[in-house]
Amino acid sequence: MRVGVLTGGGDCPGLNAVIRAVTKSLIHHGQCEVLGIADGFEGLMGAAPRTRALGWEQVSGILHVGGTLLGTSNSANPLKDAATLEQVGRNVRALGLDVVVAIGGDGTMSQAYGLAQVGLACVGVPKTIDNDIALCERSFGFDTAVATVTDALRRIESTAYSHHRVMIVETMGRHAGWLALESGIAGAADVILLPEIDYDLRAVIERCREREQRQRYTIICIGEGAKERGGALTVRERIAHSPDPVRLGGVGHVLREQLQPHLASEVRATVLGHVQRGGDPTPFDRVLATRFGHHAARLVTEGQFGRMATLQGGQIGSVPIAEVANTQRKVPLDHELIAIARDIGVCLG
Numbered sequence: 001m002r003v004g005v006l007t008g009g010g011d012c013p014g015l016n017a018v019i020r021a022v023t024k025s026l027i028h029h030g031q032c033e034v035l036g037i038a039d040g041f042e043g044l045m046g047a048a049p050r051t052r053a054l055g056w057e058q059v060s061g062i063l064h065v066g067g068t069l070l071g072t073s074n075s076a077n078p079l080k081d082a083a084t085l086e087q088v089g090r091n092v093r094a095l096g097l098d099v100v101v102a103i104g105g106d107g108t109m110s111q112a113y114g115l116a117q118v119g120l121a122c123v124g125v126p127k128t129i130d131n132d133i134a135l136c137e138r139s140f141g142f143d144t145a146v147a148t149v150t151d152a153l154r155r156i157e158s159t160a161y162s163h164h165r166v167m168i169v170e171t172m173g174r175h176a177g178w179l180a181l182e183s184g185i186a187g188a189a190d191v192i193l194l195p196e197i198d199y200d201l202r203a204v205i206e207r208c209r210e211r212e213q214r215q216r217y218t219i220i221c222i223g224e225g226a227k228e229r230g231g232a233l234t235v236r237e238r239i240a241h242s243p244d245p246v247r248l249g250g251v252g253h254v255l256r257e258q259l260q261p262h263l264a265s266e267v268r269a270t271v272l273g274h275v276q277r278g279g280d281p282t283p284f285d286r287v288l289a290t291r292f293g294h295h296a297a298r299l300v301t302e303g304q305f306g307r308m309a310t311l312q313g314g315q316i317g318s319v320p321i322a323e324v325a326n327t328q329r330k331v332p333l334d335h336e337l338i339a340i341a342r343d344i345g346v347c348l349g
């Protein structure tokens with residue numbers, strides 16, 4: 001078989017580990033030919049497809065390296081119009097691809113599903129630091145991002161207590177609060193604000209005031225998609241040509257302005273930004289990415305197209321991409337970590 005491999009959406013640590021595992025498994029075990037596609041689905045949209053052969057040598061020595069050697073795009077839209085769809089179809093036929101392994105998140109799976117409707121066979125691998133892919137309890141990249149945010153919270157704490165300040169740390173995660181919740185708990189945040197729970201400003205003020213009297217510093221971890229009850233999302237920018245044009249960011253600064261007039265201590269905000277997507281994957285993510293890549297190769301060789309590798313109950317398996325497309329996995333309000341956070345006195349706004 002001839003198999004295309006692409007990485008779509010925001011990059012994240014562990015992409016190269018998947019590319020390596022899927023390529024090696026396909027070559028070694030499946031006797032397939034593997035073609036890397038540049039910059040996600042964008043590499044299939046132009047008049048000439050942008051690809052390169054992937055062999056043992058090309059994927060050696062990349063297990064631990066962050067980012068993606070294939071490049072990626074989080075604004076390309078292969079479903080844009082009939083002409084683009086036809087071009088993608090022509091390129092796939094010209095390359096002789098039997099199937100494309102699409103490594104990406106909710107957006108990429110929605111695109112893979114749309115392309116399946118026009119005859120492009122795909123196998124999916126779940127990636128994202130947001131951990132927001134339906135029917136998958138952990139995407140690779142998330143563990144590394146949690147480690148990065150947790151480290152940042154530790155650093156923020158030492159300056160917070162020295163200056164007796166309220167320090168706000170804003171995480172990524174789009175409309176899901178997994179990254180803020182797990183990092184906030186791992187980094188001992190006093191207040192954790194999630195997109196799933198609109199915050200009551202008075203509750204946050206009250207917690208900061210209590211701590212002003214005792215510990216004299218407060219750490220707030222807020223997800224970029226969080227908002228005040230009755231308030232609006234904080235949008236950093238809009239990418240006009242993207243199917244999902246809104247980029248969030250800046251709610252940490254909004255919260256700082258809301259809090260400062262009500263508190264005696266100074267309030268500072270840090271927006272962590274893309275540092276959360278960079279760097280070498282943790283050992284956990286290297287192993288998870290390898291498991292996903294290996295399983296995706298198996299789905300290919302068994303002809304199980306239209307499925308995404310996944311992790312459920314700690315076991316690797318697969319689910320139909322159709323069930324993952326156009327949906328997001330948010331933190332359920334009855335999640336164990338929310339109950340635990342409440343019970344150990346974390347303010348959830």
Ligand SMILES: Nc1ncnc2c1ncn2[C@@H]1O[C@H](COP(=O)(O)OP(=O)(O)O)[C@@H](O)[C@H]1O
Pocket residue numbers: 008009010073074075076077079104105106107108109110111127128242243244245326
């Ligand atoms: N529901 C959707 N249908 C089709 N395309 C989508 C959808 N949501 C997002 N996209 C697009 O899919 C691509 C990848 O999505 P993005 O959210 O950036 O990454 P990820 O695949 O990690 O979720 C982007 O070009 C995005 O605009």
Ligand SMILES: O=P(O)(O)OC[C@H]1O[C@](O)(COP(=O)(O)O)[C@@H](O)[C@@H]1O
Pocket residue numbers: 009010011074105106107127128129130172173174224247248277
């Ligand atoms: O790199 P950009 O375009 O600023 O996008 C930022 C967004 O991408 C992410 O880092 C990852 O999201 P995806 O996995 O959906 O690509 C989000 O947490 C963040 O909101």
Ligand SMILES: [Mg+2]
Pocket residue numbers: 009105106107128130
């Ligand atoms: Mg996404």
